[in-house]
Each structure stands twice: as C-alpha cells, then as structure tokens.
Amino acid sequence: MKIVVVDDDRLVCASLKTIIESQGGIEVIGMGHNGHDAIALYRQLKPDVLLMDIRMEGMTGLEAAGVILAEVNEARILFLTTFLDDEYIIKALKIGAKGYLIKQDFESIVPSLQAVAAGQSVFGQDIVTKIPGLMNNISHHEADHFELSDKERELIDLVAQGLSNREVANSLYLSEGTVRNRISIILEKLELRDRTQLAIFYYKNLI
Incomplete structure (x- = not known):
C-alpha cells in the first residue's frame, strides 16, 4: 500500500512516516506540507490513500481534497487533525472524504489506512458520537x-x-x-x- 502524508508540521510528517512504515507492506511515497503540495503529490504519485491535515497555510486540506475529489471521484482521503470543529467534520463528509481521525489516536492510524484502502470509511470515536447531531446541518x-x-x-x-x-x-x-x-x-x-x-x-x- 502506498501512502502520501501531508501536514504543515515537518516533525509530524516524519513521525507519521515512522509509524506507518513500522507495519510491513505500507510505504510513504511522498510528503507535503500544504494543500498545494497535496494536489501536486496526488496527481504525480496516485497513492492508495492520502493522509492529510486540515489546517495548513496557503491552502487547507479541505480545499485540496475538494480539488482532488473533483478530478478523481474515487480518491481515498483520510483526514488526521487536532480539530473537532463541526464545520470541518460536515465539510469533510460532504466532499466525500473516506475518514476523519484525531491526531491523539495514533494507534488507529495504520488500521484506518488499511480500512480506507480496502474501500471502507473510517471515523474516530470522537467523530462518530458527533455525527447524529450534525445531520441537521446537512x-x-x-x-x-x-x-x-x-x-x-x-x-x-x-x-x-x-x-x-x-x-x-x-x-x-x-x-x-x-x-x-x-x-x-x-x-x-x-x-x-x-x-x-x-x-x-x-x-x-x-x-
């Protein structure tokens, strides 16, 4: 499985690469630091899953995901962020992201990547508990x-x-x-x- 990681914190990118590649059969083939990088890397490398932060300078992860999904409807994008903002969750759901995780839940990252690559949708428990209440906004x-x-x-x-x-x-x-x-x-x-x-x-x- 080939993964692209995009996060504006270079240390986080390096840490995620270490965590992801500790599991056999998964390779981080590219790393970027803003939404523009995400679009360019996705177009160039066509990863199985794009693991991406939301708040980044220049272009957000949500904006980048919108562009990518408009071009490639089947793109598998998994958001990994520190933010539980309702607005972000709703937009991620509406544009067709395959998952939304909170960064503190590091142990779930690799299983979530595997699930998304297999065609499933993955949302962290903090997100799942919010979804029913958010539905009135969609x-x-x-x-x-x-x-x-x-x-x-x-x-x-x-x-x-x-x-x-x-x-x-x-x-x-x-x-x-x-x-x-x-x-x-x-x-x-x-x-x-x-x-x-x-x-x-x-x-x-x-x-």
Missing part, C-alpha cells in the same frame, strides 16, 4: 420518497456500521458482486455520491 432527502425496500434498508444499515462489501455479503448471504451492484443502485436511487454519504443518509433518515 441537507437531506426524505427516506419514504425513494420507496426503499426492507432489503435495501438492511443493506444501508450494514454499510452505515462500517462493514466492507465482503462483510455485508457474508451477513446477507450474497456475493460481493451482488452487494456492489445493490449499493450502486441505492446510491443512484438516493442521488448520493458514495458510502460515506449513504451512512449520513442512514443516520439522518432511517434511525
């Missing part, structure tokens, strides 16, 4: 309007719990391909972009 759809079946609601429930396609498939006794197809159909039906927004939809409309 425009939403009326669930009943889309006439979701019981099976679709069950699948959305499992996705919102953070299960991978394989785990969902095992739980519902389906193939991974069937799960991927059903998720794509649900996303199109709900006019949503990805699994993260599907999880938001679940917390806002189905619980």
Whole structure:
C-alpha cells in the first residue's frame, strides 16, 4: 500500500512516516506540507490513500481534497487533525472524504489506512458520537420518497456500521458482486455520491 502524508508540521510528517512504515507492506511515497503540495503529490504519485491535515497555510486540506475529489471521484482521503470543529467534520463528509481521525489516536492510524484502502470509511470515536447531531446541518432527502425496500434498508444499515462489501455479503448471504451492484443502485436511487454519504443518509433518515 502506498501512502502520501501531508501536514504543515515537518516533525509530524516524519513521525507519521515512522509509524506507518513500522507495519510491513505500507510505504510513504511522498510528503507535503500544504494543500498545494497535496494536489501536486496526488496527481504525480496516485497513492492508495492520502493522509492529510486540515489546517495548513496557503491552502487547507479541505480545499485540496475538494480539488482532488473533483478530478478523481474515487480518491481515498483520510483526514488526521487536532480539530473537532463541526464545520470541518460536515465539510469533510460532504466532499466525500473516506475518514476523519484525531491526531491523539495514533494507534488507529495504520488500521484506518488499511480500512480506507480496502474501500471502507473510517471515523474516530470522537467523530462518530458527533455525527447524529450534525445531520441537521446537512441537507437531506426524505427516506419514504425513494420507496426503499426492507432489503435495501438492511443493506444501508450494514454499510452505515462500517462493514466492507465482503462483510455485508457474508451477513446477507450474497456475493460481493451482488452487494456492489445493490449499493450502486441505492446510491443512484438516493442521488448520493458514495458510502460515506449513504451512512449520513442512514443516520439522518432511517434511525
């Protein structure tokens, strides 16, 4: 797995590189220190996951992520920051980031990178506890309007719990391909972009 790390603190970048590469099979292939660096490095190196801070001089991580995701919809961006600001969390969710962690939770960084690289969305416990309360600040759809079946609601429930396609498939006794197809159909039906927004939809409309 190839990772790019972007943080305006060079010592933090070096520390993250050490932590990440202590696990076999993971390599930090580039490091930057602002949003402009993030965009340039992503375009040049095309990492499996971009691990990035939010507040940086010149261009923030959120601004950079917006540019990258506009160019590469499937880009996997994991934010690692010291800030729990509601505004930042909401924007990260809306633009399609795959995760949001707090820097103090260093032991979760490598597992989170692995999960994001596998296609899952990862949010630290501090973030998860805030999401339901933040949903009122994100425009939403009326669930009943889309006439979701019981099976679709069950699948959305499992996705919102953070299960991978394989785990969902095992739980519902389906193939991974069937799960991927059903998720794509649900996303199109709900006019949503990805699994993260599907999880938001679940917390806002189905619980």
